[in-house]
Amino acid sequence: xxxxxxxxxxxxxxxxxxxxxxxxxxxxxxxxxxxxxxxxxxxxxxxxxxxxxxxxxxxxxxxxxxxxxxxxxxxxxxxxxxxxxxxxxxxxxxxxxxxxxxxxxxxxxxxxxxxxxxxxxxxxxxxxxxxxxxxxxxxxxxxxxxxxxxxxxxxxxxxxxxxxxxxxxxxxxxxxxxxxxxxxxxxxxxxxxxxxxxxxxxxxxxxxxxxxxxxxxxxxxxxxxxxxxxxxxxxxxxxxxxxxxxxxxxxxxxxxxxxxxxxxxxxxxxxxxxxxxxxxxxxxxxxxxxxxxxxxxxxxxxxxxxxxxxxxxxxxxxxxxxxxxxxxxxxxxxxxxxxxxxxxxxxxxxxxxxxxxxxxxxxxx
Amino acid sequence: xxxxxxxxxxxxxxxxxxxxxxxxxxxxxxxxxxxxxxxxxxxxxxxxxxxxxxxxxxxxxxxxxxxxxxxxxxxxxxxxxxxxxxxxxxxxxxxxxxxxxxxxxxxxxxxxxxxxxxxxxxxxxxxxxxxxxxxxxxxxxxxxxxxxxxxxxxxxxxxxxxxxxxxxxxxxxxxxxxxxxxxxxxxxxxxxxxxxxxxxxxxxxxxxxxxxxxxxxxxxxx
Numbered sequence: 001x002x003x004x005x006x007x008x009x010x011x012x013x014x015x016x017x018x019x020x021x022x023x024x025x026x027x028x029x030x031x032x033x034x035x036x037x038x039x040x041x042x043x044x045x046x047x048x049x050x051x052x053x054x055x056x057x058x059x060x061x062x063x064x065x066x067x068x069x070x071x072x073x074x075x076x077x078x079x080x081x082x083x084x085x086x087x088x089x090x091x092x093x094x095x096x097x098x099x100x101x102x103x104x105x106x107x108x109x110x111x112x113x114x115x116x117x118x119x120x121x122x123x124x125x126x127x128x129x130x131x132x133x134x135x136x137x138x139x140x141x142x143x144x145x146x147x148x149x150x151x152x153x154x155x156x157x158x159x160x161x162x163x164x165x166x167x168x169x170x171x172x173x174x175x176x177x178x179x180x181x182x183x184x185x186x187x188x189x190x191x192x193x194x195x196x197x198x199x200x201x202x203x204x205x206x207x208x209x210x211x212x213x214x215x216x217x218x219x220x221x222x223x224x225x226x227x228x229x230x231x232x233x234x235x236x237x238x239x240x241x242x243x244x245x246x247x248x249x250x251x252x253x254x255x256x257x258x259x260x261x262x263x264x265x266x267x268x269x270x271x272x273x274x275x276x277x278x279x280x281x282x283x284x285x286x287x288x289x290x291x292x293x294x295x296x297x298x299x300x301x302x303x304x305x306x307x308x309x310x311x312x313x314x315x316x317x318x319x320x321x322x323x324x325x326x327x328x329x330x331x332x333x334x335x336x337x338x339x340x341x342x343x344x345x346x347x348x349x350x351x352x353x354x355x356x357x358x359x360x361x362x363x364x365x
Numbered sequence: 366x367x368x369x370x371x372x373x374x375x376x377x378x379x380x381x382x383x384x385x386x387x388x389x390x391x392x393x394x395x396x397x398x399x400x401x402x403x404x405x406x407x408x409x410x411x412x413x414x415x416x417x418x419x420x421x422x423x424x425x426x427x428x429x430x431x432x433x434x435x436x437x438x439x440x441x442x443x444x445x446x447x448x449x450x451x452x453x454x455x456x457x458x459x460x461x462x463x464x465x466x467x468x469x470x471x472x473x474x475x476x477x478x479x480x481x482x483x484x485x486x487x488x489x490x491x492x493x494x495x496x497x498x499x500x501x502x503x504x505x506x507x508x509x510x511x512x513x514x515x516x517x518x519x520x521x522x523x524x525x526x527x528x529x530x531x532x533x534x535x536x537x538x539x540x541x542x543x544x545x546x547x548x549x550x551x552x553x554x555x556x557x558x559x560x561x562x563x564x565x566x567x568x569x570x571x572x573x574x575x576x577x578x579x580x581x582x583x584x585x586x587x
Contacts, residue, residue, distance in 0.1 A: 052488060054484075054487060054488060074490075075490045075491070075492050076490065077490075078487070078488055078489060078490035079489070079490035081488075083485065083488035083489065085481050085484055085485050085488070086481065087481045088481070088485075089479075089481030089482050089484060089485030090482070090485070091482060091485075091486070091500060091504075092482070092504060092579055093500075093503045093504055093506075093577065093579045094579070095579075102489050103489050103490065106489065106490050106491065106495075135578070135579040136579075137579070148485075151489075161488075
C-alpha cells in the first residue's frame, strides 16, 4: 500500500530569479522515512510541497510510483497524501473529532463513519477520546500536534508529508512525540517525507537523510550513519556538527562491547570475596541478578556479607541487545565506579564495561 | 418648553402604548434591513478585497467618503430617484453607511485565518470555494459580527433623522414633541431608541456565542 516518490531533475525558480530547488534528483523509498534537512532557504519545504502540488516545479518531474503527480487533480492528489504542518494548523472552529475527520469527509464518507474513524485515531496517537468534543484552543501544543498527526492519518494515506511537525513544542514533549512517531511508523510503514532544520531530529527519525544547501542544492542523500561517518563536503560536515564523532556512536550497537563479570557478585557474597577480586568497586546483584548497587573496596568493613552494606545507587544501566555505544558512554561517565552495567531485556545483569573497553571498541570502528 | 408642562407624563405613555410599540417596530425594520443588505454587499466585496489586494484601498476610501456625507443630505439626494415616502429613500443611504464598518470587518475577519490553517486546508484537498465556505468564512464570523453590532447600533440611531423627510420610525416623537412643546414624547423617543439599541446588541452577542462556541474571547481556556 506504500508508495515510492521520485524527484527527477526538479528545479523551482521564482519570477524574481530566486532558485528554491536546483536540479534535485532523489528517491524516497517505500515505507521509509526520508528526512529533508538543511539551512533555511535550502528548499527543503519547497521540495516537500512539490509532492502534493502545492508548489509546481519550473522544470523536472515528481513521480509517485512512476506516475507524474501532474496527472492528478491537485485536490484529489492531496486527499491521498497526509500532511502535517508546524503548529498543527488545526481548524479553530472545528472540534477535535471534526478536525480529524476532515479528509474522510472531503472524500465523501458519511459523518458517523468519519467520526468513528476519528476516535480510533485519537487512541492511536495517544489522545483521550474525551477530548473529541473540545476545540483546538483548549489543547496544549503537544496535544494539538498529535491531533495534526491523527488528521493526516485519517484517510489512511500511503504517503505522509511532515513539515517541521515537532519544532514548535518544548524539548521534552518533542522527544515524546518523536518516540511515538517512530512507534506508529513501525506499525504503519508509510512512505514519509519529513522536513526539519534540526540535525539531531533527522538522525533520530530518518531512515535516509537528504541534506539541502542554500540555493536548493541537494548535497548528499545517505543513511544517518553514513552521513555522520562520511560527510560529502564541508557544508555537510559543518551542518552535522562538531560532535558528529559522538553522534556516530549512536549507530554502534552496545553488543559489540566486551563485558566483564569478575566484579559482579551476588549479595550473599562475603566482604572477603569482594576484596579477593582486587578491584576498586564491586557490583552486588540480587537472586534474579538485578543490580542492587556498588560497593567500594576501600570502604568495606572487616567482615560480613554484601547484603548488609550501604551500597551506592547503580545508576543508569544499558540494554545489551538494544542500546548503542553512545548510551554506554554516557552511563560510564555518570557511574561512580566508571563502569556501566549491561542488562538483558529482563533487567538482569549480563556484565559491566568501562573506559578501556569503550576506548578499544571506538578505536576499532 | 413651557414651565407648566411636566417633564414626563406617564399617563400619556400608558394610553399610547400601542402607538409607541408600532413606531418601535417600524424603527427596528428601517434600521435592520440596511444592515442585512449591507452584509449581503460587504461579504462578497470583502472576499474580493482579500483575494485581490489592490481592490481594497479604493473600496475602503469610497465607503469612508460615503460615510462622511451627512445623512440628511444623502436622504435628500435620493428623493428624486426613490420618492419622498418610499422606505428605499431611507434604506439605501443607511445601507451605504454600514459599508464603512462592515467591509473592513469582513476583510479583517478573513485575515484572521492564519497561514498554517489555510495551508493545512489546501494540503488536505479543499477546493477553493469549499475552503472559503467551510474554513475562511466561519473563522471570520466573530470579527464580522463585531462589525454588525456597530453597524446595527449606528443604524438605529440614524433612522430618526429620516423623520426630517417624513419617515423616521421613533424620530416622529422628536419632531412632534418639539412642535407641540411636549417633552414626554422626546424623552420616550430617546429611551425607546436606547432600549432598541441595547436589545439588538444583546441578540447579536447571543447569536455570536451560539455560532462560535470555539472563539476564546470572554471565556477561560479549559
